[in-house]
Amino acid sequence: MKIFINDFPIEAKNVNKENSDRLKISFKFTVTHEDYHDVTTLLYKNDFIVKIPEENLEFPATISNYSTSVTNLYKEGSEGEFSLELMEKKRC
Template identity: 45%
Template sequence: MVKKVILNGVEIQVEEYEEEVVHQPNGEPLHKIRFAFKVRSDEYHDITTLLYQQTFDVSVPERDLNFRGTIQNYSTSVTNLYKKNQVGDFRLELIETISQ
Protein backbone atom coordinates (compact mmCIF):
# COMPACT_ATOMS: atom_id res chain seq x y z
CA MET A 1 0.00 0.00 0.00
CA VAL A 2 1.15 3.51 -0.80
CA LYS A 3 1.97 5.44 2.36
CA LYS A 4 3.12 8.79 0.98
CA VAL A 5 2.73 11.17 -1.92
CA ILE A 6 5.17 14.02 -2.46
CA LEU A 7 3.90 17.30 -3.95
CA ASN A 8 6.54 19.90 -4.84
CA GLY A 9 8.86 18.32 -2.30
CA VAL A 10 6.28 18.21 0.52
CA GLU A 11 5.67 14.71 1.85
CA ILE A 12 2.05 13.83 2.62
CA GLN A 13 1.16 10.69 4.58
CA VAL A 14 -1.81 9.06 2.83
CA GLU A 15 -4.55 6.82 4.20
CA GLU A 16 -6.19 5.80 0.92
CA TYR A 17 -4.67 5.69 -2.55
CA GLU A 18 -5.95 4.86 -6.05
CA GLU A 19 -4.14 5.09 -9.35
CA GLU A 20 -5.24 4.74 -12.96
CA VAL A 21 -4.21 5.62 -16.48
CA VAL A 22 -6.69 7.61 -18.55
CA HIS A 23 -6.40 8.27 -22.26
CA GLN A 24 -6.84 11.56 -24.06
CA PRO A 25 -8.82 11.58 -27.34
CA ASN A 26 -5.51 11.35 -29.21
CA GLY A 27 -4.68 8.18 -27.27
CA GLU A 28 -2.04 9.78 -25.06
CA PRO A 29 -2.00 8.02 -21.66
CA LEU A 30 -2.07 10.21 -18.55
CA HIS A 31 -1.58 9.21 -14.91
CA LYS A 32 -4.37 9.98 -12.48
CA ILE A 33 -4.18 9.46 -8.73
CA ARG A 34 -6.66 9.91 -5.88
CA PHE A 35 -5.70 9.90 -2.25
CA ALA A 36 -7.00 10.80 1.19
CA PHE A 37 -5.03 12.25 4.06
CA LYS A 38 -5.49 13.90 7.45
CA VAL A 39 -4.58 17.51 8.12
CA ARG A 40 -4.12 18.77 11.67
CA SER A 41 -4.84 22.36 12.61
CA ASP A 42 -1.11 23.08 13.00
CA GLU A 43 -0.51 21.92 9.38
CA TYR A 44 -3.57 23.56 7.84
CA HIS A 45 -1.97 26.79 6.64
CA ASP A 46 1.02 25.04 5.04
CA ILE A 47 -1.11 22.41 3.30
CA THR A 48 -3.70 24.84 1.94
CA THR A 49 -0.94 27.19 0.74
CA LEU A 50 0.62 24.23 -1.07
CA LEU A 51 -2.71 23.21 -2.64
CA TYR A 52 -3.34 26.77 -3.89
CA GLN A 53 -0.43 26.17 -6.28
CA GLN A 54 -2.78 23.76 -8.14
CA THR A 55 0.01 22.22 -10.27
CA PHE A 56 2.73 20.05 -8.78
CA ASP A 57 5.73 17.86 -9.33
CA VAL A 58 4.14 14.62 -8.14
CA SER A 59 6.10 11.68 -6.78
CA VAL A 60 4.79 8.38 -5.44
CA PRO A 61 8.03 6.66 -4.35
CA GLU A 62 6.48 3.25 -3.58
CA ARG A 63 5.12 3.08 -7.13
CA ASP A 64 8.18 4.66 -8.77
CA LEU A 65 5.76 7.18 -10.28
CA ASN A 66 6.70 10.76 -11.11
CA PHE A 67 4.77 13.27 -13.19
CA ARG A 68 3.68 16.90 -13.41
CA GLY A 69 0.06 17.03 -12.29
CA THR A 70 -2.79 19.39 -11.62
CA ILE A 71 -5.76 19.22 -9.26
CA GLN A 72 -8.83 17.73 -10.91
CA ASN A 73 -10.88 17.35 -7.75
CA TYR A 74 -10.43 18.37 -4.11
CA SER A 75 -12.55 18.14 -1.00
CA THR A 76 -12.23 18.49 2.74
CA SER A 77 -14.42 17.66 5.70
CA VAL A 78 -13.62 21.00 7.34
CA THR A 79 -13.36 24.48 5.88
CA ASN A 80 -11.56 26.09 8.82
CA LEU A 81 -8.87 24.24 10.73
CA TYR A 82 -7.55 27.30 12.50
CA LYS A 83 -9.19 26.05 15.71
CA LYS A 84 -6.56 24.29 17.81
CA ASN A 85 -6.48 20.46 17.89
CA GLN A 86 -8.85 20.03 14.92
CA VAL A 87 -8.25 17.36 12.25
CA GLY A 88 -9.71 17.43 8.76
CA ASP A 89 -10.09 14.71 6.14
CA PHE A 90 -8.77 15.85 2.77
CA ARG A 91 -9.26 14.11 -0.57
CA LEU A 92 -7.26 15.06 -3.63
CA GLU A 93 -7.40 13.89 -7.23
CA LEU A 94 -4.52 14.81 -9.54
CA ILE A 95 -4.17 14.24 -13.26
CA GLU A 96 -0.98 14.41 -15.27
CA THR A 97 -0.69 17.61 -17.26
CA ILE A 98 -0.52 17.25 -21.01
CA SER A 99 2.96 17.68 -22.41
CA GLN A 100 3.30 20.61 -24.76
Protein backbone atom coordinates in the same frame (compact mmCIF):
# COMPACT_ATOMS: atom_id res chain seq x y z
CA MET B 1 1.71 5.32 1.29
CA LYS B 2 3.95 8.37 1.29
CA ILE B 3 3.26 10.84 -1.55
CA PHE B 4 5.31 13.99 -2.07
CA ILE B 5 3.72 17.05 -3.66
CA ASN B 6 6.43 19.59 -4.50
CA ASP B 7 8.58 17.79 -1.90
CA PHE B 8 5.89 18.20 0.79
CA PRO B 9 5.32 14.75 2.38
CA ILE B 10 1.77 13.45 2.71
CA GLU B 11 0.74 10.21 4.37
CA ALA B 12 -1.93 9.10 1.87
CA LYS B 13 -4.63 6.51 2.36
CA ASN B 14 -7.25 5.02 0.02
CA VAL B 15 -4.89 5.61 -2.90
CA ASN B 16 -6.37 4.91 -6.32
CA LYS B 17 -4.52 5.23 -9.64
CA GLU B 18 -5.99 5.32 -13.13
CA ASN B 19 -4.00 5.52 -16.33
CA SER B 20 -5.81 6.12 -19.60
CA ASP B 21 -4.29 8.89 -21.70
CA ARG B 22 -2.94 10.59 -18.54
CA LEU B 23 -2.22 9.33 -15.05
CA LYS B 24 -4.77 10.26 -12.39
CA ILE B 25 -4.24 9.58 -8.71
CA SER B 26 -6.76 10.10 -5.93
CA PHE B 27 -6.28 9.73 -2.19
CA LYS B 28 -7.32 10.94 1.23
CA PHE B 29 -5.11 12.38 3.96
CA THR B 30 -5.48 13.90 7.40
CA VAL B 31 -4.62 17.55 7.91
CA THR B 32 -4.06 18.92 11.40
CA HIS B 33 -4.41 22.44 12.65
CA GLU B 34 -0.62 22.69 12.66
CA ASP B 35 -0.31 21.71 8.98
CA TYR B 36 -3.41 23.47 7.65
CA HIS B 37 -1.72 26.65 6.44
CA ASP B 38 1.15 24.81 4.72
CA VAL B 39 -1.19 22.33 3.00
CA THR B 40 -3.67 24.92 1.74
CA THR B 41 -0.88 27.23 0.55
CA LEU B 42 0.61 24.30 -1.34
CA LEU B 43 -2.71 23.30 -2.93
CA TYR B 44 -3.53 26.86 -4.05
CA LYS B 45 -0.47 26.75 -6.30
CA ASN B 46 -2.10 23.98 -8.39
CA ASP B 47 1.17 23.27 -10.18
CA PHE B 48 2.84 20.18 -8.78
CA ILE B 49 5.54 17.61 -9.16
CA VAL B 50 4.12 14.43 -7.63
CA LYS B 51 6.53 11.77 -6.41
CA ILE B 52 5.67 8.33 -5.11
CA PRO B 53 9.03 6.81 -4.18
CA GLU B 54 7.50 3.45 -3.25
CA GLU B 55 6.45 3.04 -6.91
CA ASN B 56 9.37 4.92 -8.49
CA LEU B 57 6.85 7.35 -9.98
CA GLU B 58 7.16 11.06 -10.69
CA PHE B 59 4.93 13.29 -12.84
CA PRO B 60 3.73 16.90 -13.22
CA ALA B 61 0.11 17.38 -12.16
CA THR B 62 -2.76 19.73 -11.35
CA ILE B 63 -5.85 19.27 -9.19
CA SER B 64 -8.83 17.69 -10.94
CA ASN B 65 -10.94 17.28 -7.79
CA TYR B 66 -10.60 18.36 -4.17
CA SER B 67 -12.75 18.33 -1.05
CA THR B 68 -12.38 18.51 2.71
CA SER B 69 -14.44 17.40 5.68
CA VAL B 70 -14.03 20.82 7.33
CA THR B 71 -13.55 24.36 6.11
CA ASN B 72 -11.75 25.78 9.13
CA LEU B 73 -8.84 24.10 10.83
CA TYR B 74 -7.66 27.23 12.63
CA LYS B 75 -8.94 25.91 15.96
CA GLU B 76 -6.09 24.32 17.90
CA GLY B 77 -6.32 20.52 18.05
CA SER B 78 -8.66 20.23 15.08
CA GLU B 79 -8.20 17.75 12.23
CA GLY B 80 -9.84 17.30 8.88
CA GLU B 81 -9.77 14.76 6.10
CA PHE B 82 -8.85 16.04 2.66
CA SER B 83 -9.67 14.20 -0.56
CA LEU B 84 -7.45 15.04 -3.49
CA GLU B 85 -7.42 13.93 -7.10
CA LEU B 86 -4.43 14.91 -9.21
CA MET B 87 -4.26 14.64 -12.99
CA GLU B 88 -1.03 14.40 -14.91
CA LYS B 89 -0.47 17.48 -17.05
CA LYS B 90 -0.87 17.09 -20.80
CA ARG B 91 2.36 16.48 -22.58
CA CYS B 92 3.32 18.82 -25.38
